[in-house]
Amino acid sequence: MRSAIGKIRPFFQTRSGSVPVAVFVAIVAALVVVAIFAPLIAPYSPNSQNLLGRLKPPGTVARGVTYWLGSDELGRDLLSRLIHGARISLSAAFLSVMLSGCVGVLLGMLAGYVRGWIEIVIMRVVDIFLSIPAILLAIITVAVLGPGFINVVLVLALTRWPRYARVAYGQTLSVAGMPYVRLAHAMGAGRGRILSLHILPNIVAPLSVVATLEFGLMVLFEAGLSFLGLGVQPPASSWGAMLSVGRNYVSTAWWIATFPGLALFLLVLSVNLIGDRLSEFLNPKSR
Template sequence: MTTNTRVSSWRLLMGNPVTVVSASILAVIVFVAVAANWVAPYGVNDVDVPNALRPPNGEHWFGTDELGRDVFSRVLVATQASMRVAVVSVLFAVVVGVAIGVVSGYRGGWVDAVFMRIVDVMFAFPVLLLALAVVAILGPGMTTTILAIGIVYTPIFARVARASTMSVRVEPFVSVSRSMGTGHLYILGRHILPNIAGPLIVQTSLSLAFAILSEAALSFLGLGIQPPQPSLGRMIFDSQGFVTLAWWMAVFPGAAIFVAVLAFNLLGDGLRDVLDPKQRTMIEARRQGMQQ
């Protein structure tokens, strides 16, 4: 990618106000994920029964739960846990899925057939059902949740990497490199991976959003992050019996999930507009038409 292309990409990305806002929100979420334990005004498990079910006020911004615990502090630390699960699980899926997809798309033949049939079998199961099966076998907990979500999203990256690799491997520069006797690892690292990075970056952003939802769903069912570690999904589950008495117990954890997922999705759309040549050409043509 040339310098002019990079500058143009940044202009397109920063010229989209929705993308800028979503990136700003994600920056705040990342800060929370890093500094939640220092920012939280109260301990996440500090019980104060006399102050139970207090509505939002100056002392407790998000109110308190049935045990008098500060909901704001618990949402911050739970967001940190959700982000940790999402990032690590998606990183696992990227590494394993891209490796499978690139090898499958580059080699073809029986290697491609074997790998893709395994991927097809995994795709046959609904995402949450497959994650539940993994957790049921290995037992609930944060490590198991990370592994389950990582396994579930590995086939997606394998498919994206394979499709992109198959389109790049027939390019003239790859053929020339092969004819010169260049090793396969060099071709993969120098020619294939840099040219398939765009779709993978977009898919990573979208998968982070769905990973947060998956973690919340598993925790809601009692199979994800276990107490006393707070979890957004578990907080929503615990609030079911207090919806009419303490709406804030469900609204604020749900809002945290909603904002994080929406921000990742909007950022993914913005990255797609910049990294997808077709989308980028359409946007640039539209802008030129508006200027004329």
């Protein structure tokens, strides 16, 4: 137990004068807890309307309802919608990262280890996907498949798997020539065993950094699609959809767009800084 803590402790040690990474880890952890227990934490139903309490500023009490962060154009509690929106944003980002990571890592390792025509086909497909702007590809694909939570997850995974494939391919090329990999092959180990037991554990570190940075990007992509009306559909709450509504009331109800924007800012900033710190921690040359 002590040895495990000793290995993790350097990750939280930052240079003097900089904000401790533990602060950003705490922010992400708090948002994850809020997303998991949203029905228990939210003071009201996110879809409960109160037309007499529409567009109320933060701290207003109307018909027995306290709007701690204000209300939207339909009198719905903004705090409750923000809490439930965290569940949608985080779950969409997590599922898309897992799906795109699994597909990209598998194809990248196959291309880097098997080589031959498999390498040529996979890497040319990767080049084609990477040549198209990811957000443009996501918008076109969602427009074809239709909006919805499942389609958003599939689209985000479809547009981002080449990033994992590229990293896994390069790392596999460097690991495949190691003596222990050649020895395992000489002793009759199959490709699946070599890839899963000898190559994958040695390329997890850079892939973890990519996944961390991609998580923040997936949050932004989901918010962008919802902002354009191509993501999760009403009445479900989504930070991007709340921003889309809030832009129409910036001058009269600033809180509708401000609080979801701050939540997105804090989450993406925290995840990116954790990813940067993780990259430094896993790369001995940067220490």
